Amino acid sequence: MMSKRTALITGASAGIGQRFAHRLAREGYNLILVARRRKRLEALADKLTEQYGVDVRLLVEDLADAQAPARIVDQVRNWGLHIDFLVNNAGFAAKTSLVNSDWADLNREIQVMITALTELMIHFGKQMVPRGYGHIVNVSSLAAFAPTPAGMLYTGIKSYVLNASESADMEFKRSGVHVTALCPGFTYTEFHDVQGTREKVSKLPSIFWQDADAVVEAGYRAVLTGQPVCVPGTFNKSMGALSRLLPESLRYRLGSRGRIY
Numbered sequence: 001m002m003s004k005r006t007a008l009i010t011g012a013s014a015g016i017g018q019r020f021a022h023r024l025a026r027e028g029y030n031l032i033l034v035a036r037r038r039k040r041l042e043a044l045a046d047k048l049t050e051q052y053g054v055d056v057r058l059l060v061e062d063l064a065d066a067q068a069p070a071r072i073v074d075q076v077r078n079w080g081l082h083i084d085f086l087v088n089n090a091g092f093a094a095k096t097s098l099v100n101s102d103w104a105d106l107n108r109e110i111q112v113m114i115t116a117l118t119e120l121m122i123h124f125g126k127q128m129v130p131r132g133y134g135h136i137v138n139v140s141s142l143a144a145f146a147p148t149p150a151g152m153l154y155t156g157i158k159s160y161v162l163n164a165s166e167s168a169d170m171e172f173k174r175s176g177v178h179v180t181a182l183c184p185g186f187t188y189t190e191f192h193d194v195q196g197t198r199e200k201v202s203k204l205p206s207i208f209w210q211d212a213d214a215v216v217e218a219g220y221r222a223v224l225t226g227q228p229v230c231v232p233g234t235f236n237k238s239m240g241a242l243s244r245l246l247p248e249s250l251r252y253r254l255g256s257r258g259r260i261y
């Protein structure tokens with residue numbers, strides 16, 4: 001049975017996106033799950049349907065493909081659905097330096113985390129505004145607050161997500177549609193395995209780390225209560241606030257030593 005609310009989550013096959021799927025299913029949302037790994041999505045869909053009795057549809061898409069967002073929007077329209085809750089979460093970080101990167105690889109980062117995110121936010125946001133209802137969570141990062149050399153394009157991309165989310169929220173909130181930039185710090189997911197930095201980051205003390213469920217809960221509550229920016233966890237909040245208070249020159253010096261994050 002279809003309920004009246006539908007959530008679309010990108011990057012639902014693992015980590016924060018997968019936990020968002022559980023959280024929103026628990027709230028009774030029917031789900032549209034987007035990622036590249038079909039088997040992962042199918043296993044998750046079976047679990048969510050069994051556990052929560054919600055309707056789950058899958059869109060196996062590579063968001064680095066420039067046509068993917070339009071295909072997603074078309075498919076949602078063809079299903080006759082509208083999106084009430086959008087989680088723009090899919091993402092990854094490259095490990096190599098700028099000079100050792102191919103433009104094609106850098107462009108994939110931009111396509112997945114900027115272009116696709118923006119396209120989906122605007123398409124579905126435009127449909128939410130006249131209905132006067134909707135929630136959008138764009139997953140940024142604590143890294144948005146300060147560049148580091150290790151961050152490559154990533155910190156710039158996440159700064160864009162933070163700023164674009166705030167701008168969109170300023171415009172949409174008058175119509176009852178809320179946008180939140182969720183800015184997690186180090187979170188236990190597959191992110192650092194994909195990046196190839198697991199060994200290095202696992203040496204960080206536990207105070208740096210959060211469970212994906214805690215991140216999701218903070219983001220969910222933030223968008224429901226109309227907070228445009230959510231930095232989950234006390235430690236991360238302090239780091240984010242400190243980054244914003246530091247003079248630019250000091251922030252640059254600390255960042256270039258890679259000592260802030």
Ligand SMILES: NC(=O)c1ccc[n+]([C@@H]2O[C@H](COP(=O)([O-])OP(=O)(O)OC[C@H]3O[C@@H](n4cnc5c(N)ncnc54)[C@H](OP(=O)(O)O)[C@@H]3O)[C@@H](O)[C@H]2O)c1
Nearest residue numbers: 011013014015016035036037063090091186187189190191
């Ligand atoms: N974990 C952290 O410490 C941390 C901290 C701050 C911010 N974040 C942000 O949190 C978000 C989620 O990351 P996570 O930590 O949950 O990492 P994760 O466990 O590696 O999950 C990443 C998700 O993104 C999807 N994805 C990656 N590239 C994709 C593509 N080209 N097309 C479609 N889907 C794609 C993956 O699915 P498929 O591989 O199946 O496509 C997967 O579902 C990211 O935006 C990340 O930047 C993470």
